[in-house]
Amino acid sequence: MSGLWLNFTVALALGLLIGVERERSKGEGPTRGAAGLRTFAIAAVLGAVAVHVGGPWALITVLAGVAALTAVAYARDRGDDPGLTTEVALLVTPLIGALAMSDTILAGVLGVATAVVLAAKRPVHGFVKGSLTDAEVKDGLIFAIATVVVWPQLPDRPMGPYGALNPHALWLFVILVLAIAACGHILTRMIGPRFGLPLAGFASGFISSTATIGSMGGLAARHPETLGAAVAGASLSTTATFAQLALLLAVASRPTLDAMALPLLAGGAVALGYGVVFTVRAVTSQNVELPAGGRAFSVNAALILTSTLALMMVVSAWLRSQFGDTGTVLGAAIGGLIDTHSAALSVAALAASGGLAPADTVLPVLAAMTTNAFAKTAMAVGTGERAFVARVAPGIALSLAAAWLAALPALNLG
Incomplete structure (x- = not known):
């Protein structure tokens, strides 16, 4: 027909x-x-x-x-x-x-x-009438405004100091942070914190493990009964960091991924195992409930995280202008305090352009991962209770140690 x-x-x-x-x-x-x-x-x-x-x-x-x-x-x-x-x-x-x-x-x-x-x-x-709260409806409207009204109006070109800032791309990061937080909120509402928080933590780790750990720590402080599930979500966010880092390196520079494969595999495996232990504990625990409703996300937290990312981009651009390729590597290490992925991608891009040998990318990427681990630990200390810090910090340290040990042959230090 x-x-x-x-x-x-x-x-x-x-x-x-x-x-x-x-x-x-x-x-x-x-x-x-x-x-x-x-x-x-x-x-x-x-x-x-x-x-x-x-x-x-x-x-x-x-x-x-x-x-x-x-x-x-x-x-x-x-x-x-x-x-x-x-x-x-x-x-x-x-x-x-x-x-x-x-x-x-x-x-x-x-x-x-x-x-x-x-x-x-x-x-x-x-x-709409029986499940959504007024706060959630308000958050939905805020997300719609941020996505449909604000984002298309922002200029999509390099601006600011050293041309390091792209308002369109930065606001997209805000949208992604809000979306991940909302997904975690929905999962928690649908299947409860015992299952929802670990899943939300893993998903949020693909956006920012540091922010996820802070969010989970704050939740555990407000609702101590969710401690186990919050720790599981925070630990699994670190697993997501290793997984996403491998995917990004595969796209940016395959030789860099080959050089980092063993450290990423070792660190990711330890983080996954640590997260699974607390996930099992959370799933088998009883009487872990959260009050109905609540906010789906924090706009202030998303803006603060994005502002910090923008600052990191300006600092990295300044270092690159002052020190050239060496400044790029140094900027990547400093950038790890905020986001491992951006820092590692800058190193991978340098390797892809021929400015750095693939074998020489291992040290700066590990340095970025190390500074990021300190940032995660500091976030846990600043927003979580002692019990939360005592459970999350060892997982971060163990996964980082596993990555460094696996990289020793490539660093010629073992």
Whole structure:
């Protein structure tokens, strides 16, 4: 089937799909809804015929007629539901049918999405009214503004001192931090802190293990009953750091990854084993619950983390301008205080450009990992209780020690 037959068939099928859902919802007897299966199917075909025969003006005429009939039906409706869902859907259906005459794929997506939205009334209403808190709704609006309103308006070009700052890229980092925190909040709400916090910690580690440890430490301080799960999440965030570092090096410089493979494998394995131990303890513990609701993320924390990242980028750019390639390596080591990934990528980029031998990348990358380990420990000390620090710090130290021991042959120190 091709050409007009396909377009009209898609229009009819989408009208039937929406009509099937409305037929099941319109009820029975004198109070039943005015539009059902046949009405929606005919409305979709009517929109398709109008745009095919008379173009946009014919479609506008059809929409005006459908709107008039819909208004009359709504005025005569004797049901108890004052909603306009069916009436609005009836106005959308001719438009979807008309769209099918020029773009069947887009029309299909919109038609299916419309049917899904109509069918999801009960779970969506139950979630919005029964599960979401006012604070979570506010956070959702903040995230929407940050993503849809602010981010597209920011310039996407190097700016600031030494051209080190890209506002568009930096705000994307803010968005990612907020998104990861929100995902962790959702997981915790859905499956509880015993399972949610370890999963959220591992996922957040791909954005910032340092920030994750701080977040988990603060949670453990506010809710001591979540200590085990918070430690598991913090430890697994370190595992994510090793995993993401390997992936980034694979993209930036494969020779650098080959040189760092054994240290990353050893450190990641120790971090994973340490995190699994506390995850098992958290999962098998009892009575670990959090109060309902709460904030999905902290905007201030995301802004502070991004500001620190921006400062690191400026410092690294200054060192590079002052000391050349040596400054890049030094900047990477200093940058490890904030983010191991950025520091290691700068070294890998230098190796990829031929400015540094792959074997010589091991020491600066390990130096960045070491300074980052100190930053993680300091974050745990500053935001967590002693019990949290006593459990998280050994995992950080052990994974770092394993990475250094595995790198000894490459460093010619063993």
